[in-house]
Each structure stands twice: as C-alpha cells, then as structure tokens.
Amino acid sequence: MTEPMGRFSAARAIGRGLDAAPVLRQGLAVTWLFAAVGAGGRVVVPILIQQTIDRAIVGEAEVRTGLVFAFAGIAAVAILVAGIAQRQAIVRLGIRSEQALYDLRARLIRHIHHLSLADHNEERRGALVGRVTSDIETLTQFFSWGGLAWLIDGTLIFVVAIVMLAYDWLLALVAFAVAAPLVLVLRAVQRHLSAAYDRSRERNADMLSMVSELVSGAETVHAYDAGEKLGGAAKQMVGDRRRANVRAGVIAAFLYPSGELFSAFTIAAVVGVGVWRGPASGVTAGAMVGFVFLTYRFLEPISEFTEVLDQTQTAVAGLRRILGVLDIPVGPPAPEQPVPLPKGRLALDVVNVTFAYPTRGLDDGADRAVLRDVNVSIP
Numbered sequence: 001m002t003e004p005m006g007r008f009s010a011a012r013a014i015g016r017g018l019d020a021a022p023v024l025r026q027g028l029a030v031t032w033l034f035a036a037v038g039a040g041g042r043v044v045v046p047i048l049i050q051q052t053i054d055r056a057i058v059g060e061a062e063v064r065t066g067l068v069f070a071f072a073g074i075a076a077v078a079i080l081v082a083g084i085a086q087r088q089a090i091v092r093l094g095i096r097s098e099q100a101l102y103d104l105r106a107r108l109i110r111h112i113h114h115l116s117l118a119d120h121n122e123e124r125r126g127a128l129v130g131r132v133t134s135d136i137e138t139l140t141q142f143f144s145w146g147g148l149a150w151l152i153d154g155t156l157i158f159v160v161a162i163v164m165l166a167y168d169w170l171l172a173l174v175a176f177a178v179a180a181p182l183v184l185v186l187r188a189v190q191r192h193l194s195a196a197y198d199r200s201r202e203r204n205a206d207m208l209s210m211v212s213e214l215v216s217g218a219e220t221v222h223a224y225d226a227g228e229k230l231g232g233a234a235k236q237m238v239g240d241r242r243r244a245n246v247r248a249g250v251i252a253a254f255l256y257p258s259g260e261l262f263s264a265f266t267i268a269a270v271v272g273v274g275v276w277r278g279p280a281s282g283v284t285a286g287a288m289v290g291f292v293f294l295t296y297r298f299l300e301p302i303s304e305f306t307e308v309l310d311q312t313q314t315a316v317a318g319l320r321r322i323l324g325v326l327d328i329p330v331g332p333p334a335p336e337q338p339v340p341l342p343k344g345r346l347a348l349d350v351v352n353v354t355f356a357y358p359t360r361g362l363d364d365g366a367d368r369a370v371l372r373d374v375n376v377s378i379p
Contacts, residue, residue, distance in 0.1 A: 035151050049290050053285060108322060
C-alpha cells in the first residue's frame with residue numbers, strides 16, 4: 001500500500017514536504033533576515049578583537065583603555081541585538097513549523113479515513129498508526145533542533161564567508177579549499193545514512209504493526225493457541241529493528257569526528273599560511289588573530305551540521321513514508337460524464353468481469369485474478 005521509499009531523493013522529499021505544508025514558506029524571507037542579523041552580531045566580535053589589538057595596544061607598554069572599553073561596549077550592543085534577532089527567528093520558525101505539523105497530521109488522518117476498505121485491509125493494522133505517530137514525531141524532533149540549525153548555522157556560514165573574503169581573500173580561499181573535501185565526505189556518508197534510516201523506519205513500522213495486531217487480537221491469538229508462534233515473530237521484528245537502528249547509529253558515528261578532523265586541518269593551514277606570508281603581506285597581528293576567530297566561526301556550524309545531518313536523515317525517512325500514504329489515490333475516480341439513475345427498480349448485469357486482489361512481490365508485477373469472465377444478470 002505505501003509507496004516505495006526510495007523513489008524520492010532527499011531534496012525532492014523536502015520539496016514535496018514544503019508543498020504539503022505551505023505554511024512553512026510564509027514569511028521565510030523575514031525569518032532568514034532575522035537569522036542574518038543574528039549571524040552578523042556573532043561576526044562583529046572577531047572584527048572588534050582585531051581592532052582592539054591593532055589600535056588599542058600601542059607598543060609594549062601603552063594600552064588605550066578608553067578605546068578598549070568603547071570596543072567592548074560596541075561588542076555588548078552587537079551581541080544583544082544579535083540575540084534578540086536570533087530569538088525572533090527561532091520563534092517565527094517554531095510557530096510555523098508547529099502549524100505545518102498540525103496541518104500535515106490533520107491532512108494525513110483525513111486522507112487515511114478517506115481510503116477504501118481494500119487499502120486498509122491490504123496494510124498491517126499498525127502501519128498507518130506509525131505514519132501518524134512515530135513518523136510525524138521525527139519531524140517534530142527535527143524542527144525543534146535540526147531545522148533551527150540549518151537556518152541559523154547556514155546563514156552564519158554565508159555571512160562569515162563574505163567577511164573572511166573581505167579580510168584576506170587568499171587566507172579565505174585556503175580555509176575553503178581545506179574544508180571543501182568535508183562536503184564530499186558528508187555526501188558519501190549521507191547516501192549510506194539515508195538508506196540506513198529508511199530501513200530503520202521500515203523495521204519500526206513492521207514492529208508497531210506486529211505489536212498492534214498482537215494486542216488488538218489477543219483473544220483470537222489465545223483461542224488458537226498461537227501465542228508462541230506470533231511471539232517469536234514479534235521478537236524477530238524487534239531484533240530487526242534493533243539491528244537496523246544500530247547500523248544507522250554506527251554510520252552516523254563517523255560524522256562528528258570527520259568534522260572535527262577537517263576543522264583542525266583548516267585552522268592549521270590558515271595559521272601556517274599566515275605566518276609564512278608574514279607582515280609583508282599586509283596582514284597585521286590583530287587581523288591574523290581576528291581571521292583565526294572568523295575561521296572558528298566558519299567551522300563551528302560545519303561541525304554542528306555533522307550532527308544535524310543524522311537527525312535530518314531520520315526526518316527525511318519519516319517524511320518519505322508520510323508522502324507515500326498521501327500519494328495513495330482515494331477510491332475510484334469520479335466519472336467525467338455521470339449518468340443519472342432511472343426511477344424505479346434497477347436491474348444489474350455483470351458482463352465479462354474479471355477481479356483480482358492487489359498483490360505484492362510478484363515478479364511480473366501483475367495481480368492474480370480470483371474471478372475471470374463472470375456473467376451475471378439480476379432482474
């Protein structure tokens with residue numbers, strides 16, 4: 001009944017999710033603007049540190065304390081404004097994500113209730129419950145942290161990259177070049193992680209279905225003395241779910257160390273190239289210190305992305321399963337040119353009718369007919 005989970009790429013699944021919950025698009029530009037202001041406030045501090053070192057520290061004995069306090073005051077105001085803007089971005093995204101999840105859950109429940117009895121009979125009893133509960137819950141957990149990280153950290157990377165290029169384009173290119181292979185590593189891991197979480201969500205749905213059938217059909221199971229057999233099957237499904245989750249967790253465990261490793265390489269490369277070029281390049285001591293701080297600001301969101309990617313793949317796997325249910329057609333389509341029924345008693349003629357139950361797993365993909373060429377006339 002549910003559609004194949006692999007038919008959507010992650011990007012297409014997210015696009016379909018935005019179409020299914022359009023409230024997320026409302027005011028997105030304003031939300032991003034607040035996030036950009038928050039990111040700008042975090043960039044101001046490294047710049048003020050550079051200015052303090054170059055302008056407030058004169059020689060070895062003189063420190064312009066007035067200038068230091070002035071820069072400190074500017075930094076405090078910038079951080080305050082950034083905090084208010086970032087909070088506003090979080091509130092706006094939180095309100096819209098909760099409304100989107102409410103709309104998506106209500107639409108999913110309404111769609112399930114409109115499905116035909118044949119569709120319900122074809123699916124395990126707990127599978128549809130899993131779509132409304134556990135799969136929606138993965139999206140809730142994603143928006144509570146992962147969605148915020150993609151918005152705020154993504155904006156921070158963009159703003160910091162522009163400031164780094166303005167500071168020293170050569171050092172900025174060195175930092176970008178050393179950190180760039182991490183994107184390829186994350187993309188390779190993402191493909192395996194996506195497949196692992198898809199399988200994990202499938203095993204979770206199978207387990208919920210089996211548990212639901214055992215609980216709701218406990219009297220029948222007891223009457224036929226099938227408890228031991230079905231209990232063994234349930235134990236097997238719980239074990240399959242555990243193994244699928246462990247495999248996904250092992251793959252995800254490679255993400256965070258890879259981010260830390262590339263961060264260390266990037267900082268080392270920036271410091272090494274900066275020292276090798278020396279003061280003759282025009283980079284002052286304050287500018288070098290400020291650039292190292294900016295590099296840390298640039299790498300900090302990347303390290304967080306390695307953790308967020310894990311949660312994002314879980315949410316995308318759940319979203320694919322939800323979209324698979326929403327794509328199931330609701331009963332037979334209405335006739336294009338309906339004909340009104342005549343008055344009085346109606347006769348029924350069945351002419352050359354062939355009927356088949358929907359089946360799964362056949363090599364040729366065809367349904368096996370249980371009735372063939374049936375002819376019946378009821379006056």
